Amino acid sequence: xxLRRCALISLLFALLVLGSGARAQNCSLAGxxxxxxxxxxxGSVAAxxxxxxxxxxxxxNDYSPVTGTNSDGQVSLGYTGNHGYGSxxxxxxxxxSTLSGTWIAVNTxxxxxxxxxxxxxxxxxxxxxxxxxxxxGQTTSxxxxxxxxxxxxxxxxxxxxxxxxxxxxxxxxxGKPTKKNAVGGYVVGPNASTEDPSRPQVGAVTPLPTDTTxxxxxxxxxxxxxxxxxxxxxxxNIDGASKTSPVSTATFTVDGPTDVSVLTCGGDVDLSTxxxxxxxxxxxxxxxxxxSPYLQFGGTATNVGIAFTASAATAPSGxxxxxxxxxxxxxxxxxxxxGAVLTCYLPELPTLGVFPALDNLFPYDSGGTVNDNPxxxxxxxxxxxxxxxxxxxxxxxxxTADPGCADGDACTIPVxxxxxxxxxxATAKLNKSGTWVPSGxxxxxxFVASSSYPTWTSWVENxxxxxx
Amino acid sequence: MKxxxxxxxxxxxxxxxxxxxxxSVPPFSLTIAAPHPAVKAxxxxxxxxxxxxxxxSVATLxxxxxxxxxxxxEVRDGDGNVVPDTEIKSKLDCAHMDAGEFRIYRxxxxxxRRETIWVSRFSDMSKPGEYSVQVQxxxxxxxxxxxxxxxxITVTVTP
Numbered sequence: 299x300x301l302r303r304c305a306l307i308s309l310l311f312a313l314l315v316l317g318s319g320a321r322a323q324n325c326s327l328a329g330x331x332x333x334x335x336x337x338x339x340x341g342s343v344a345a346x347x348x349x350x351x352x353x354x355x356x357x358x359n360d361y362s363p364v365t366g367t368n369s370d371g372q373v374s375l376g377y378t379g380n381h382g383y384g385s386x387x388x389x390x391x392x393x394x395s396t397l398s399g400t401w402i403a404v405n406t407x408x409x410x411x412x413x414x415x416x417x418x419x420x421x422x423x424x425x426x427x428x429x430x431x432x433x434x435g436q437t438t439s440x441x442x443x444x445x446x447x448x449x450x451x452x453x454x455x456x457x458x459x460x461x462x463x464x465x466x467x468x469x470x471x472x473g474k475p476t477k478k479n480a481v482g483g484y485v486v487g488p489n490a491s492t493e494d495p496s497r498p499q500v501g502a503v504t505p506l507p508t509d510t511t512x513x514x515x516x517x518x519x520x521x522x523x524x525x526x527x528x529x530x531x532x533x534x535n536i537d538g539a540s541k542t543s544p545v546s547t548a549t550f551t552v553d554g555p556t557d558v559s560v561l562t563c564g565g566d567v568d569l570s571t572x573x574x575x576x577x578x579x580x581x582x583x584x585x586x587x588x589x590s591p592y593l594q595f596g597g598t599a600t601n602v603g604i605a606f607t608a609s610a611a612t613a614p615s616g617x618x619x620x621x622x623x624x625x626x627x628x629x630x631x632x633x634x635x636x637g638a639v640l641t642c643y644l645p646e647l648p649t650l651g652v653f654p655a656l657d658n659l660f661p662y663d664s665g666g667t668v669n670d671n672p673x674x675x676x677x678x679x680x681x682x683x684x685x686x687x688x689x690x691x692x693x694x695x696x697x698t699a700d701p702g703c704a705d706g707d708a709c710t711i712p713v714x715x716x717x718x719x720x721x722x723x724a725t726a727k728l729n730k731s732g733t734w735v736p737s738g739x740x741x742x743x744x745f746v747a748s749s750s751y752p753t754w755t756s757w758v759e760n761x762x763x764x765x766x
Numbered sequence: 767m768k769x770x771x772x773x774x775x776x777x778x779x780x781x782x783x784x785x786x787x788x789x790s791v792p793p794f795s796l797t798i799a800a801p802h803p804a805v806k807a808x809x810x811x812x813x814x815x816x817x818x819x820x821x822x823s824v825a826t827l828x829x830x831x832x833x834x835x836x837x838x839x840e841v842r843d844g845d846g847n848v849v850p851d852t853e854i855k856s857k858l859d860c861a862h863m864d865a866g867e868f869r870i871y872r873x874x875x876x877x878x879r880r881e882t883i884w885v886s887r888f889s890d891m892s893k894p895g896e897y898s899v900q901v902q903x904x905x906x907x908x909x910x911x912x913x914x915x916x917x918x919i920t921v922t923v924t925p
Contacts, residue, residue: 317854323770569872599872629865639770644865645854658831659884663869671828685865706802760832760866 325394327354327368329536330456332422335401337414344454345418373397382406386416395419395541407466421457423544424450424464426530429702434530434546441614441697442523442554443713445705447516450530452543460534466510466565467529469518478749479522482506484711486660501621501660503751517705522749523554523715555610555695558715560745563607564669572607572667579604580671582724582738587675590732592672593683593726603671604720604742608693616697619712620668621752622657625688625719629674629763632682634728642765646758655756657689661712674763681728688721692752693745716747793821793909793911796916798883798901804922807894810903811886815901819873825906828868829881833888834860837913841889849889849897885921894925 331345346357352369356362358377366375376385383406388399398417404410404746426434427449431508437701440446452458468475483504506518520526531545563571564579580596580603587594598604598628608618628651643651662668694712703709720742726734798813805811819825829835833855841849850856871879885891885899901916 569870570874596870597868599870602870627865640866645858657867659882661882662831669870670867671870672865672867677864759854760830760834761864763864 303643319732322422323370325368325390326536326539327356327373327397327420329420329534330454330460331397331418331420332420332453332457333397333416335414335416337401338412339414343416343418344456348426352449354387373399388416390598395544400536407422419544420536420541421460421532421543422453423546424452424530424532425475426450426528426546426548428548429700433548435548437549437551438748439551439553440520441616442520443613443616443695443697443710444700445517445519445703445709445711446550447514447527448530448548449514450532450546451513452532452534457532457543458532460536461532462535462540464511464513464530464532465538465651465708466515467527468506468510469520470527470529471524473527476526479597480506480518480520480526481711482518483708484519484751492529500755501656501751501753501756503753517708519711519713520552521551521751523552523556526550526552554697554713555613555616555715557611558693558695559609560691560693560716561607561609561721562718562742563606564596564602564604567602567605567669569599569602569605569667569669571607574607576742576744579720579742580738582722582736582740584676584726584734584736585673587673591676591726593676593685593724593734593736594671595687595722595738595740596669597673599636602669603722604670604740605667605669606691606693606718607667608715609666610695613695616695616696616710618666619661619694620663621660621663621692621694623654623690623692623752623754624657624758625654625690626686626721627653627672627688627758629765630682630684630686631677631680631765632684634679634681640765642763644763645761646756648756650764652756654754655758656754660761662691663695673724676726683726685722685724687723688719690717690719692717694752714749714751716745717752718745719743768884792905792912794818794825794903794905794912794914795820796901796903796914798899798916798919800899800919800921803920804924806812807923807925810826810884811891811897811899811923812882812884813899813901813919813921814864815883815903815916816878816880817873817903818878819875821909822875823909824875825873825909827871827873827879827906829871830853830866830868832866833858833865835881835903836883836901837904839883839885839888840900840902841891842894842898846898849891852887852890855888891921891923894923896922 321400327347328349333343347354352367354368358364361377364375364377369758373388382404384403388397396419400415401411425432462477470479481503486501489613527549529547531547532543561576563573563577580601582595585592585594585597631640672687693715696712697710699709722740724738729735795818797816800813843849898918900918903914905912
């Protein structure tokens with residue numbers, strides 16, 4: 299018999315006498331139990347028993363039959379094999395959920411004796427599987443925006459079979475459900491209510507999953523660095539009695555970019571390095587587009603309208619993503635003939651001229667530095683063209699997906715960090731010699747940190763404007 | 767002819783050949799790839815397009831994020847037929863871009879820039895099936911304004 303086998307015999311339980319005579323409740327040993335033993339050797343315990351009166355019979359790990367008694371709060375069990383014998387004795391906890399005590403194992407062929415203690419629960423704390431690992435009782439490092447999916451299970455087949463219900467907590471921060479720092483997803487997808495479902499028109503946050511009563515919980519995503527927990531327990535039924543397992547807790551430390559900020563600048567910007575400080579923006583000018591005069595803010599490599607540069611003190615592997623909303627984009631045409639001023643809008647769904655609206659696509663762009671150069675054509679027959687433009691540029695960050703994740707876009711989602719509001723009012727007037735003269739004013743406000751996700755239901759695309 | 771003369775002729779020919787190849791390299795190349803080769807019907811289909819500046823000069827590129835950034839996006843069904851335009855594409859007249867915004871990029875020689883193109887905004891890919899996708903893009907005028915064709919990839923729209 300090997301030492302390991304010898305050690306396993308040590309799991310057999312024998313007599314315990316409560317010296318005080320104060321027995322716990324009339325606890326039952328029937329059903330599955332799981333736990334661990336330690337001492338001269340150590341390991342896990344999976345046991346199952348039946349009871350008839352005060353007589354007990356069952357299996358402990360590979361050993362059967364294990365027999366004994368459960369009387370007056372005293373449990374004693376024993377096993378005899380070809381190579382030795384063992385015994386254990388234990389007492390129940392006050393709520394009957396735990397049995398703990400001492401064990402002794404004797405190898406009669408090698409004349410060796412081992413002793414130790416054990417504890418086991420009926421049924422014990424469940425597992426909480428995340429990425430193939432049981433993280434119950436562990437602290438696990440993840441990244442903001444990383445997909446998290448849990449499955450939970452009782453610790454033995456017998457306990458799984460006896461499970462009748464289960465309960466997950468929501469993601470917790472300081473022991474309370476986090477209201478803002480975890481979401482069920484961030485979806486940019488088609489809107490069936492609009493005329494063309496093939497476009498990414500709608501952005502929305504998916505709430506945290508509300509079903510906390512199945513064997514799994516998720517997917518969800520932490521959106522801000524910090525420390526969070528999640529708990530899981532199950533209820534099992536043995537001999538008609540319903541009992542609740544101990545609670546398992548998984549702890550997450552969530553990493554992400556720190557001290558995130560955005561700088562704005564314009565003009566002759568080195569777009570590879572971006573802005574090094576908040577600086578002057580570009581200027582309004584008359585350029586050309588497809589050979590026609592064009593009123594624009596910036597618009598060239600040496601006169602960039604506005605550049606945005608994101609920075610972070612520290613950041614895990616990932617990339618910045620930008621999302622821009624137009625909060626105003628109204629163009630007015632004043633006829634040379636003196637007729638009524640026309641008000642014009644870019645193509646927009648579902649309703650023309652409703653702001654805020656997503657600026658063309660999600661994302662607007664990706665990378666540490668992005669820029670924008672709004673403009674409008676200068677049609678003949680008009681003496682004054684004005685473009686009143688304002689926007690909100692949102693900064694998000696998406697972690698690099700785990701190569702082992704097979705959920706595609708769901709493996710990671712962008713997490714929000716804040717926004718910059720900026721505006722341009724540009725005017726082109728036709729002078730007496732027939733030349734367009736530009737003027738205007740423009741500004742950008744400082745970056746505002748925010749953990750709110752940008753969402754939208756309206757969508758603007760560059761193109762032919764509609765005037766009325 | 768002496769061996770040294772033959773070698774000299776061959777060397778010259780090789781130099782000419784090398785020069786010819788060098789001249790034939792277009793100033794830009796365009797490569798597309800599908801981040802998700804299979805997409806569920808009803809969801810947008812996108813491709814990642816990588817523009818590379820093969821020239822010796824810094825290139826300034828302007829992208830608006832609109833359909834008009836590209837000379838063409840050709841999508842064919844499993845039978846090789848060009849699929850119809852989407853409603854938005856059929857209404858759009860890229861020759862008359864009245865207003866919009868542009869993003870400016872400067873690409874040094876050898877540098878690349880990746881753009882995401884939602885091809886399903888151009889072509890009706892709403893029906894399940896296998897589609898081939900190719901993108902054409904017009905290089906800046908200072909680089910000859912030539913139309914650069916991408917490779918062709920396959921995207922499957924699943925039920």
